[in-house]
Amino acid sequence: MKLDNLIILPVLLPLAGAILTFMLKGRLSRQKLVALVVLGLNLAWSLLLLAQVRSGEILAFSAGDWPVPFGIVFACDIFSALMLTVSAIVSLAVLLYAFHSIDIERGKFNFYAFFLLLVMGVNGAFLTGDIFNLYVFFEIMLISSYVLMSLGGEKAQLRETFKYMVINMLASALFLIGVALLYAVTGTLNMADLAVKIRTAADHGLLTVIAMIFMVVFGTKAAIFPLYFWLPQSYPATPPAVNAVLGGLLTKVGVYCLFRAFTLLFTFDPGYTHTILRFIAGATMAAGIIGAVGQFGMRSLLSYHIVSQIGYMIMGLGIFTPLGIAAGIYHLVHNMIVKTALFLTAGVTHDLTGTTDLHKLGGLLKVYPLLGWTFFFAGISLAGAPPMSGFFSKFALILAGLDAKHYLLVTVAVLISLLTLYSMMKIFRYAFWGQASREYPKVKYGPALCSAVALVAISLAMGLGADWMLELVMAAGEQMMDPDLYIRAVLLEV
């Protein structure tokens, strides 16, 4: 079977599912079923793609069969397939939680359709090989996220959505400026074609400037220093399920784009661009954690943590060796899983107690032991304790950093890990230890928590199976550090 044409399925499946969901107006249980089936198939398909490409083959297809680079091209390498798979896991996990957490009203107003469309945008961004098409998928993803954030129309929701929207539109405008400039200079939009033309360009001055525009654009989406400020206040204002999917998926699409852009397109002057990336990596880690340790809201603390962890991923990109890229991807994958798990535990905490304010919580471990331990293991995984996945991704990063002699960056990374642990323990100390401030209801919360437990189990599996994971991300890293593979697959073999 020729898979190439079918790599578009992760985009078409959610779209078809969303249309069906809209048509099932208000029949909630059927809408849920459609969403579940679609995301289940999405996961199965992503896994199949991953199995197909992990040997090194890059799948590519051109929409409408137009000759490359004139039409729109989709391409799937190991990195794409890995991201598809992990985001499929994350979205499925959040969906299962949403069944328990999203109220009927929101559900009837097509929550699940918007959720599927968000997944469509994310998947498209991972697959497209065309920079303008990437912009389009960003738009799909963003507009879905605006709707998901504002759905319900609560005051705080609307206030934060408005800010979130304006900032993202500004970033989108900058994105367009970048695309326009890139097109002016190179005359093309196809990323493989761009890669060739950028590399062979006579003058790289302006291209370095354009690289910086994309750094700012993708950096805003990815919430890197100094462009992360929109995130920490907007995420906690949303319903917990939306919070979880935004926290687990959305910023990571920005990170994916940074990785793509700075391994495929802008690799002509790593002494300049990647040094800036390394500086940003350290600053992002520090800024995020400084924000986090001062917080007393579980969700806002976790939101600052998103920022801090993004720094680690960018660290891998900035190191710019196969091991560095591999470690960055490992951390990206690990973090999507664990961060979602953390947001889900915060969500369940919110559903059970009505708050995530650490001052108001306490003694939850006694009442809800499973919740407490799920949080504990997710927390130490985030902090990088063995044998959870976070240890291996961070350790690979440290190894890559030391190998490339970036001692200062490694020092920062190690110290920030400690503060990560501190802030996780802060939540544990205040919310799960201590004395209960009031009687908590003894209700069954297992079903709502099951996806968080599953994600923690995956994190553990990715740690115990670190050899397998490392092999995979190393293959991805080596593939990305040799852009010719991607270029050849797209330009010659479609």
Added chain:
Amino acid sequence: MMLLGIVLAPFVAALLVPLLRRVAGPRIGLLLTIIPAVLFTLLLTLLPQVNSGTTIGSAWEWVSSLGINLVLRLDSWSLLFALLVTGIGTLVLLYSHFYLGAKEDLTKYYLYILAFMGSMLGVVLAGNLIILYLFWEFTSFTSFLLIGFWSDRERSRYGAQKALLITVLGGFVMLAGFALIYLVTGSFDLAEILARRELILESPLLPYIMLLVLIGAFTKSAQVPFHIWLPNAMEAPTPISAFLHSATMVKAGLYLVGRLVPLFGGTAMWFGLVSGVGIATLVTGSLLAVKQDDLKALLAYSTISQLGLIMTLFGLGTPLAIAAAVFHLFNHAAFKGALFMVVGIIDHETGTRDINLLGGLAKQMPTTAAVTGIAAFAMAGLPPFSGFVSKELFYEATVHPEFSGWLAGLLPWLAVGASIFTFVYSMLLFFYVFFGSPRGQTPKSPHEAPALMLVGPVVLALLTIFTGLKPDFIGQSLINPAAAGILGSPVAEHYRLWHGVTTPLLMSLATIGAGTVLYLLIEPLRRLFKKVKSRVNPNRIYDWGLDLLTNGSAKLTDWYMTGFLRDYVVYIIGAFVVFVGGTYLLKVRAIDAWHFAPVNLFELLFALLFVVAVIVLILASSRVIGLIALGIVGFFIASFWVIFRAPDLALTQLIVETISLILFLLAFAHLPSYFKDLEARKKKFIDAVTATGFGVVTAGLALTAHGTRLYEPLSTYYIENSLKLGGGRNIVNVILVDFRGLDTLGEITVLSIAAMGVYALVKLRGRAR
């Protein structure tokens, strides 16, 4: 396989605890005692084989691409530790059964303690540095959970967090050191690393590797200035203090240092760091112990001090010093374990550990008193108890160092000085608590502990006497082999209680003499010590640092996270100007202005009017004027489209402008008052700079890009083929629906989502939960 079984057995048992709790009820502690007892016996049977120099090993591949494999090795140094862990573990579990009431959360307690036991066995059996690190962190986490066992007490939570932060900091730093070792030698396997020690010794990274790894060991073994976590860790239940925070976990650092002696031993930096920190810890601990009121705190500082003593010996690194270190480590585990257990008994039976309330307990608690006496005399270094033998060895090692310099010269003096205070607090522990008359009213009236609870301390006390009387038996069967395991070559020390009038004996006599004098002055001495308070000490730095971190970071964050959209826009535009504009200045050479299209008068006039409209917009004093100016700006853009022959874009622009204006007017009544007056001058200035910068950068970029067209654009293909292949004359249309139809599908999706979103926004307002 057997080694893996030994490590895993406690973990498996830990997982079974919830089940066993249901079966065994409150007797679960007694039941679980079997596990360490069996392991202890099993390990004991291995003793002859291992002592003959055989290393039992097994290995499984794990993350072999990074050199991380599950390698377990049992040599005589590991075996000594494994015996300590299981042996004292047995006694502690037995003791715990009586210490903890049935109301306590026994499931959690035994689960944690068994998990700790497995982790600790993992640390000492690991043959791969990363496996060692893994179990090392496990011990930190289980210790955290055990210190916080009574988590509703604020002091427990504080102590748990402090211990965790400091030991994990050390762990992370140590891991970085391990990573450097890997980069230098290409292996995490301890045996391979030792075989390639030359690579490390010749590496320029040597000082960093040594320092990083040692920080790990120092934090774990509570060496100055990282010792501050140990006293706060005393919030744990007392059996835990006896087990983790005196006999085993805190010795993990010593274990590692011992392991590294063949790697780094003999270098001057090693001696300076290890012995220097060790002796500083010995002195600090013994001085601070004297002034404590809480018996457990006294024991905590005493532990710190004794750990420092052993550390000093490892720094010296001679065969004698290593043997002395091992011997004292063994002795300390026995007498300190006993002391913690008796303090637990005192606490249990009297309801207090405050030394100022206790006194004359010997009458009611004779066995406890006897045990305390034996253990305290051993700790003080009095004959014929075990401590005397190892202390003499310590003295001997300090007077014959291999090194010269001020530190080596000072060692014997500091050793004696610190030992004097060790003597004093040991006497304090025994005489002060058990003799004289009660100093205050204890919460419970004291009586002797149940016999089985006394088993643990009595066994350890007997061991202390036996070791004192038959030092050479213990020496030949445990100490020498373990020292040989460390050094990798046979050690043939002989141990005697009495070996004539030597310098060490004179040092012991001086210690006892001066100690006795000082003990007679104990009250004024303690008053004096309590008066000395340093303003700068590690505890204050820790508290101050955490406070700064939490409050300072909150303040900093609140400062820039204003919540105002306009500030955020300034940040994003500012970042754009700095990164993009800065790169432009650095990287772009010149603008090719010659290829610009000619500008006619008409266009120039439009551009000028456009600028005027923008200036009016900026200076507008009311929203209406601003709105009109904004509209004019929009219409000028549309007219530019007309001039440049893009009527479809012009139409779109006009529609957008019109609709925006209508929407604005509809919402006008609901908008807040004009923000103009609210702005501060400084903010206005920043806004102006950012906006101007953005304009300049984008304009410059557009002009430069116009002059840097390096390749033929795609559009050439579209122009040629839109009719031929796409079947349409309108190129834009063909691009939209055919060449790049997928983009259009995406944009249609965006519009649909927006429509459905707006619908939900209007209909669902405030109806959701």
